Amino acid sequence: MDEHEVVDHDTVPPADKRLLAVAGVLLLIPIVALMWVSSYSRVEPKLWGFPFFIWYQFLWVFLCSAMTWTAYKLVLRARPHRPMGEAQRRPHRKFGRHGRHQRGATIGDPTDADLHDGQPFDADPDTDGGRR
């Protein structure tokens, strides 16, 4: 008995839209608050000698951090990961590649010939293909 649903992965995974909306609002609040400069561009009231302009922005560091953390938790719950597994159905395509691009060489990777040339500062010979 095959309980495997055939999932069409050319769709957006389901999500609890209300939780996503709340998360979105939480992320938007710090942006709006800090872009609204006229609301905090003043010297008084001071706190430990710091002008309002300064300590208000410091306060937002922590408020933003708390809101982002909450948004993170909400987003995890709102849209649980939908494994892409074996059962996938792709739409018909005439052209186009689905596969992975060529890795290509970068500085400091196994194809970098200067790294293994026996000169001083030679990197360790990579015996397992540069995987770290």
Add this chain to the structure above:
Amino acid sequence: MSGINWTALIILVVLFGAVTIMGFMATRWRRPTSMESLDEWGLGGRSFGTWITWFLLGGDLYTAYTFVAVPAAMFATGAVAGFFAVPYTIVLYPIIFIFMARLWSVSHRHGYVTPADFVKGRYGSRHLSLAVAVTGFLATMPYIALQLVGIQAVLEVVGLGGGDNIIAKDAPLFIAFALLAAYTYSSGLRAPAVIAFVKDTLIYLVIIVAIIYLPTKVGGWDAIFGAAEEKMATTNPATQKPTGAFVPGSTQMWAYATLGLGSALALFMYPHSITATLSSSSRNTIRRNAAILPAYSFVLGLLALLGWVAIAAGTKPIGLDGKPNPQLVIPQLFEDMFPGWFAGIAFAAIAIGALVPAAIMSIAAANTFTRNIYKEFVKPDATPQQEAKVSKLASLVVKAFALVFVLLLDKQNAINFQLLGGIWILQTFPAIVFGLYTRWFHRWALLAGWAVGMVYGTYAAYNVVNPVTGAHFGGSLANIPGIAQMGYIALTAFVINLVVAGVLSLALNAAKVSKGQDETIKGDYFADAGDPRVEKLDVGVHESTPSP
């Protein structure tokens, strides 16, 4: 300030040399399992806990921008030019929270390593991809230039360079360039974990001492803010206007907000930022980190305030050529207030803190050149060895151009380098970020919008003339058309870019012009570790978090 501060210089050289040698040795002394786990904690934060992860991630964030450019701007012209870095680095995280997970997912499903790869796969447009790659390469140059200025500031305060000879005058800069080129070329950065730990320890040590000790030495925060307010209100004889802003005035609020928002939108478009993000082990790592990294903004704010501490301390940042140079203010403050040996440690922290991100930025820019320009258009059948050679050359070229930026542009205002790079890189935002959500925008419309944004942005920046020196590209603020307020040119150009892209998309979609092949599917944007084809990407040398 003539003469060499030998104590500081010796400590600087010793520490610098030690970190460099450790970096090289770490590649020879390889313990695969420990390397693996050292690598993993930086990226996934699973094995070593939140606090250690935060320590190591945060250490990447302190660069010449944080230590030199921002406090210098605070010292010279006050809160608008300097303190915007705080809201910038706060709103940065909610912004990237929103879209970076999608980029991670789709990139891991298709092996995309650069933003240009994604754009090509999504829109089927080699031209748009080329535009994104060229912009990434171009915009990284002033950013590296800023790091060079940071290293130069340290060397100049220590006493290296100077004199009337044109070569000797810029000797610290050439030394900084040579160090950077050597460091990158020999791939010492291949062991980022080991260097990172030492680098971060030095940096945090200096920050903690500077922030806790120095304010007490100049009479406390009341005295500091008093001195700053007084200086900013004093009329500058050269411009006949107040020297700067203590708190943004009513005509400066748009400037402040646009500088913060524009910089935040721009940061993650840089090649090195995307590389750092793609190196995480899961799509949610960046979101988790987004919550803990804002603490960095707090420390950045305190470092910015060091610029005002310097005002209270009476620091006189005079270059070796006898002219005032605000970029020297923090190294000078450290030299004035700390004993020689600790000043040396502080200089080493700044220099290393500038060198490592500069090297990484140049590598990331070079890799996007090789992959998206050279391999795509010049020599598609290049072997990996040829690609690696081209990458090395490109990395050298991007650094050489960064040097040219420093020599030609006004380095009295180094924060402008970062802002200039932002003007360019922000124009790739529509193509990259909107593409993560929709294909409604037409590829040709995005290309046109990009072009218009680039031309407008460059032209507007060229027209900002320094009133004292008469140099072009003297700043990053210009009048926002239609509002009669000064604002960050990058954001104005971005809005124009959006409008052009939107209008042309409407037209091109209606005319049914071909939109190119999309090789992604909707589910790709939600893939996570463990899904088919999602493997660790070979992004090469990188930092765990991009440096602002």
